[in-house]
Amino acid sequence: MEEKQDSWFWIGDDKGVFTVRSYYRWLTGEFASIHASFWNRLWSLKVPGKIVNFLWRMCRGYFPTTNALAMKRVDISINCPWYHNGVETDGHVIFGCDFAKNVWKNSEVKHLVHYDLLESTFEVLSRYFVACSINQCVLIGMICRSIWNRRNKWVWERVNGSVFAGKHRSKHADGWYKGSLVAARCSQVEGSWSPREAEAISLKEALSWVKELELKCCVFEIDSKVLVLACNGQGGESYFHIITFDCIKLLKHFDHVLVEFVYWSANRVVHELAKAAHSMPGLGEWLVTPPDFINHELDKDMS
Template sequence: MADERKWDIEVIDDLFDDRDSALIKRTPLSIHVNIDSWYWLLDGKGDFTVRSCYRRLQGECSDDHSKLWKKIWAMKLPSKVTHLVWRLCKGCLPTNAALVMKHVNIEAGCPWCHREAETSVHVMFLCDFAKTVWLTAGMAHLVNCFSYETPSAVLQKVFEQGTKDQCVEIAMLCWSIWNRRNRWVWDHVNGSVFGVKNIATHLLREWTEAQIKEESRKIRGEVGDRVWSPPPTGWLKINIDAAVFLDGTIGVGAVIRDDRGCFIGA
C-alpha cells in the first residue's frame, strides 16, 4: 500500500507461497511515496511500441544483440556457415534437449558423451569431443563457458576478445562440429577431432578461392553464365550436347534456331 508505505500482507499471503511471501516482506520499501505506473522496459521512455515488441520477439531487443547479428552477417563465410551460427545464437538448432522441449519423444542426452543433456552450448562447447576440438585448434580460452550460458553470450565474448581470423575459424569449427554430430546421429559415421578441423579448413579455403576467382572475373568484365547469341541474319544455329551414361549408353541432342531465336527443330 503506497500511501501507507507498507506491504499489503493479506494480498501477498493470498498470491504467493510461504517462501516468496517471506522474501517479499523482507524487501525494503522506498522512502518516497510514489504512485505505481506501467513502464515498458524495452523502451527508454517506458512507452510500449510495436517496434520494440517485434525486436523482443526476434531476440534483438538489446544493443548487444543487434551488434552481434551485424558481426555475424558481416563475416566473410560460406552462407551455410553464417546461417548455422545465426541459428546457434537464436537457439534454433534441433538438439535433443530442444526437441524434447517441443514434446518430441526422444532422449534429451548427448549422443556423444551420454552424460549431459544435449543443449546447443553443450554440443558446441562443453562436450568432451567439442572441448578437444577447441583445445586442438588453440581456441579453448575464447570459447570457455558454463552450462548456464547461452551460445549468443559465448560468441559475443568471442567477438569482443578474438581477432577477425579467430572469429572466422570459430564459426567454421562450429559448423564442422554440428556437421559431425549430424553424421553420427543420422548415419552413424564417427569423425575424428582432426577430421572436424580439416573439413572446416578445407571448406573455408575452397570458398575463399572461389570468391577470389569470382572477384577476378568481375574485374576482367567476364560474363559468368553463357548466354545464347543469335546467328547472322538469314542463318540458322545448331546447338548440340552429348552425354555418356554409367551403363555405357550415349545420348546426343541438338536444337536448331533462326536469327530471331525462334525454334526450328530438334
C-alpha cells in the same frame, strides 16, 4: 543535513521505483549496442553463406537437438547421443560435450572459449565476436559448424571422428606419416581367412600396435568398403563382424579417430608392405626411416 536510513533505489527509474516496464527498457537499452555489434560482425564475415546461416540458426535456437525435439513431444531421450553425459542442448553440443571440449582445447582459440551451462549459444557467441578479431571469429564459426557436422555423422550414420584432419595419418594402419614417415609395420598372420576377414584381422593387429605407440589422433584409410561400413556401425553376426567388434572396442582408446574408405590406387604403400610380409621370416617394423621398397610409393603419396 538531515540523516536518513539507507534504502534500496532502482537506477532504472527517476523516482527509484522498480517496475517491469522500467527494467525491460533498461535491459534492452543496455544490450542493444552489444547485439548490434554482434550481428554486424556476423554478417560481415568472409565465409561461405552456409556458415553464416548456420551461426544465425544456432543463435536463434533452431538446432534439432534431442532436448529441442523432446520439447516438441518427440519420443526421444534428451541425453547427449555421443557421451550420454548431459542433456543435449545447443550449448552442450557445441561447447559442453566432452568431444566439443577436446576440439576447443586443441584449437588456436582455446584461450578465448569459455562456456557456462546457464548461457545460451547466442550469449556465448556474442561475447566471443565482440572481443575477438575477424580471423578468430571466422575460426570459431568454422569449428562450431564442424562440431555440429560430426554430431550429425554420429547420430545418423554412427560415424565417429575428429573435427580436424588428424595429427597422424595411416595407410590401412600399417604406415603412419605427417610429412614424413612416423612408423610402418608388416607381419604374417597364420590361418585360412576370407578376404574381408583378413582385412578385419589386419586392422585389429594394426590398432593394437598403434595403441601401444600411444598415437591418439588418427585417420585409418582402408580400401575395403565393407570393413569401413562395419566399423562405423553396420553390424552383423558373422565371424567377420565379431572381429570388427573387437576393432570398434580398440577405436575407443583414441581421442580423435576416423575410419574412412579410399580406393586401392590411393593405398599402394600398404600393398607394398603386405607383399613384403610374404618374404619375411618374422615381424618387420620401421620407425622414422622407411624401408627402401616403399620409398617410391611413399614419395608419390606425399607429393
